[in-house]
Amino acid sequence: MKSFDYIITDPVGIHARPAGILVKEVKNYTDSVVTLTKGDKTVNLLKLMALMQLGVKQGDTVTVSVEGGDEEAVCAAIEDFFKANL
Amino acid sequence: MITIQGKGVSTGVAAGPLYFYQRAKSTITRYQITDLEAEWARFKAAQAKAIEQLGVLAEKAREEAGDEAALLFETHQMMCEDLDYEEAIENGIKEELRNAEAVVTDVAAQFAEMFASMDDTYMQARAADVKDVSSRIIGILSGVVQGGIDSDVPVVLAADDLAPSETVQLDKSKILGFVTAGGSGSSHTAILARTMGIPAIVGVGDQLKPEYEGRSVIIDGGTGNVVVDPDDPTRERLMAKRAELIKRQELLNQLKGLPNESKDGQKVRIYCNIGNPEDVHSVLENDGAGIGLFRSEFLYLNCDDYPSEDYQFEAYKKVLADMGGKEVVIRTLDIGADKMIGYFNLPHEENPALGNRALRICLNRPEIFKTQLRALYRASAYGKLSIMFPMVTSVWEVKEAKKMCELVMKELKAEGIPYSDEVDVGIMIETPAAAVISDRLAKIVDFFSIGTNDLTQYTLACDRQNNDLGRFFNAHHPAVLRLIKMVAANAHKEGIWCGICGELGADLELTETFLSIGVDELSVSPRAVLPLRQKVRETTVSLVRDKIVADLMSDEIPI
Numbered sequence: 001m002k003s004f005d006y007i008i009t010d011p012v013g014i015h016a017r018p019a020g021i022l023v024k025e026v027k028n029y030t031d032s033v034v035t036l037t038k039g040d041k042t043v044n045l046l047k048l049m050a051l052m053q054l055g056v057k058q059g060d061t062v063t064v065s066v067e068g069g070d071e072e073a074v075c076a077a078i079e080d081f082f083k084a085n086l
Numbered sequence: 087m088i089t090i091q092g093k094g095v096s097t098g099v100a101a102g103p104l105y106f107y108q109r110a111k112s113t114i115t116r117y118q119i120t121d122l123e124a125e126w127a128r129f130k131a132a133q134a135k136a137i138e139q140l141g142v143l144a145e146k147a148r149e150e151a152g153d154e155a156a157l158l159f160e161t162h163q164m165m166c167e168d169l170d171y172e173e174a175i176e177n178g179i180k181e182e183l184r185n186a187e188a189v190v191t192d193v194a195a196q197f198a199e200m201f202a203s204m205d206d207t208y209m210q211a212r213a214a215d216v217k218d219v220s221s222r223i224i225g226i227l228s229g230v231v232q233g234g235i236d237s238d239v240p241v242v243l244a245a246d247d248l249a250p251s252e253t254v255q256l257d258k259s260k261i262l263g264f265v266t267a268g269g270s271g272s273s274h275t276a277i278l279a280r281t282m283g284i285p286a287i288v289g290v291g292d293q294l295k296p297e298y299e300g301r302s303v304i305i306d307g308g309t310g311n312v313v314v315d316p317d318d319p320t321r322e323r324l325m326a327k328r329a330e331l332i333k334r335q336e337l338l339n340q341l342k343g344l345p346n347e348s349k350d351g352q353k354v355r356i357y358c359n360i361g362n363p364e365d366v367h368s369v370l371e372n373d374g375a376g377i378g379l380f381r382s383e384f385l386y387l388n389c390d391d392y393p394s395e396d397y398q399f400e401a402y403k404k405v406l407a408d409m410g411g412k413e414v415v416i417r418t419l420d421i422g423a424d425k426m427i428g429y430f431n432l433p434h435e436e437n438p439a440l441g442n443r444a445l446r447i448c449l450n451r452p453e454i455f456k457t458q459l460r461a462l463y464r465a466s467a468y469g470k471l472s473i474m475f476p477m478v479t480s481v482w483e484v485k486e487a488k489k490m491c492e493l494v495m496k497e498l499k500a501e502g503i504p505y506s507d508e509v510d511v512g513i514m515i516e517t518p519a520a521a522v523i524s525d526r527l528a529k530i531v532d533f534f535s536i537g538t539n540d541l542t543q544y545t546l547a548c549d550r551q552n553n554d555l556g557r558f559f560n561a562h563h564p565a566v567l568r569l570i571k572m573v574a575a576n577a578h579k580e581g582i583w584c585g586i587c588g589e590l591g592a593d594l595e596l597t598e599t600f601l602s603i604g605v606d607e608l609s610v611s612p613r614a615v616l617p618l619r620q621k622v623r624e625t626t627v628s629l630v631r632d633k634i635v636a637d638l639m640s641d642e643i644p645i
Contacts (some may be wrong), residue, residue, distance in 0.1 A: 001235060008132050012208070015208055015209070015212075016158075016161050016212055016215065017154075017157050017158065017161055019158070019161070019165055020157060020160060020161035023164055024160070024164070026399070044169070044171055047168060047170050048161070048164045048165055048168045049165060049168045049170055049171060049200075049216070050170050051196060052201070052209065053200055053201065053204065053209075055204050055206050055209055057206075078303075
């Protein structure tokens with residue numbers, strides 16, 4: 001398993017539209033299970049509504065983990081995506 | 087006539103019959119099923135259809151309002167096939183053997199409740215998205231055709247609240263504007279209405295009664311007013327506002343960013359007159375190239391005592407910074423005559439227009455003047471400032487005022503406070519005396535700005551405040567225009583610029599005249615900028631100049 005921590009910089013946090021594009025991105029990696037953890041809650045990043053209900057805000061630290069598939073490459077790609085969009 | 091106050095969330099004025107949005111019936115039948123695989127397949131088919139419809143809506147939104155608007159429907163597509171959502175529905179069908187419509191309704195309510203209970207207003211509003219997506223699926227399951235307005239004429243659409251998919255599916259040619267009982271400035275309806283340029287008012291609550299259906303309404307998205315059965319004066323007023331908004335929008339679209347240049351290439355700067363720091367946004371919105379007259383009186387009128395240097399500094403600094411390096415001409419205190427301020431304790435005068443006013447007060451009470459000049463010079467470090475003195479009649483007044491400027495700069499330098507040493511100092515030409523000696527005044531200032539209201543009053547001996555003077559108060563009087571021509575010529579002789587900041591600057595009947603005599607700058611109210619630009623761009627100065635100048639200077643009496 002590969003993972004990284006990230007502090008959300010987007011002023012609106014992960015609200016509907018950013019959550020949408022994030023899920024869309026994760027869908028590209030069919031061989032991996034990608035999860036996001038905030039505090040004691042973990043959600044599968046294919047689950048849009050569960051992700052939205054985490055209510056991730058600017059300044060929150062989240063942990064993203066990748067299991068299965070080309071873990072290293074997928075993890076790096078998703079980290080880049082976070083930096084660019086969130 | 088009934089006036090309802092809501093919250094305007096998208097500007098514009100619209101008039102038409104009120105029409106209540108007809109939503110498909112939300113009652114569904116509930117029953118037990120036996121063939122659970124068939125029911126599940128029925129749901130999957132409806133889900134696929136919903137995703138397909140949302141794809142069409144996304145494309146439509148993309149064309150009408152861009153990628154951002156499309157993303158909303160793409161998010162809805164993802165909600166449709168959200169794993170938890172789908173799993174909950176699958177359980178309802180396969181474990182509880184209930185029909186798909188009933189299960190989707192309940193699951194939607196459950197998910198919506200989860201959003202509604204979040205401690206974030208944005209997320210709370212997302213409950214509407216879940217319901218919207220679900221009612222689409224339910225509609226497909228029960229064979230209901232979505233959307234549309236059953237009216238032959240365009241209408242003002244009323245609803246409790248409109249789901250985003252509903253606003254996009256609507257036939258736009260039938261919609262003049264929106265009024266919703268619920269909603270907020272950040273609801274999707276408001277966002278889409280703004281992007282699409284349709285006026286919208288939300289949050290009118292139960293003031294919007296079903297019996298208003300079909301009655302004539304006018305809505306004003308700027309003020310949030312909904313007027314049912316408007317009386318004639320109200321209708322006239324709002325329709326005039328509507329016409330002006332439309333005209334301005336059209337002008338804006340055509341003229342924004344274009345130069346103020348005549349057909350034969352003569353340029354004129356079009357600046358704005360403002361009286362409050364908040365007016366800056368309308369200057370920029372109307373594409374004003376700078377501020378040609380910023381009346382500083384507001385600072386004094388807003389206070390119960392003389393405004394401090396720091397207080398003034400902050401206000402000037404804000405305007406300069408907001409204008410982002412564009413020129414801002416600030417006129418020093420111009421009170422007296424019609425503008426009186428209690429704490430100045432000015433004695434009553436029989437003829438205030440001819441009395442102790444403007445620069446005269448400043449020169450008589452240098453402590454007031456100096457405070458203002460210090461604030462102005464300190465602010466000059468934050469933008470492109472020019473200072474202008476009002477009500478000049480003699481060379482010595484200007485010299486004395488400039489001496490005060492030098493003293494202030496010297497003091498600031500000694501105190502190590504930053505200021506710009508490129509501040510231009512100019513004067514208003516608003517007395518016949520100043521106009522007549524403008525050849526001399528031009529040697530000691532950086533610019534002239536002609537105040538036509540006072541220049542007309544003093545030249546024609548007509549009190550501006552006296553409404554009975556009618557035909558005697560004629561701003562087009564050749565005496566006034568000849569003075570303006572003379573002032574412009576004297577300015578150019580000394581290589582300084584000459585502008586007009588009175589009402590006359592925006593008078594389109596005189597634009598050709600001003601261009602002909604070479605006025606360099608016209609400072610007008612923000613909303614007059616674009617009509618004036620249009621007029622300038624239609625003019626060929628070389629074709630009219632000789633005749634205009636000859637007529638103006640001719641000793642022949644015009645017929």
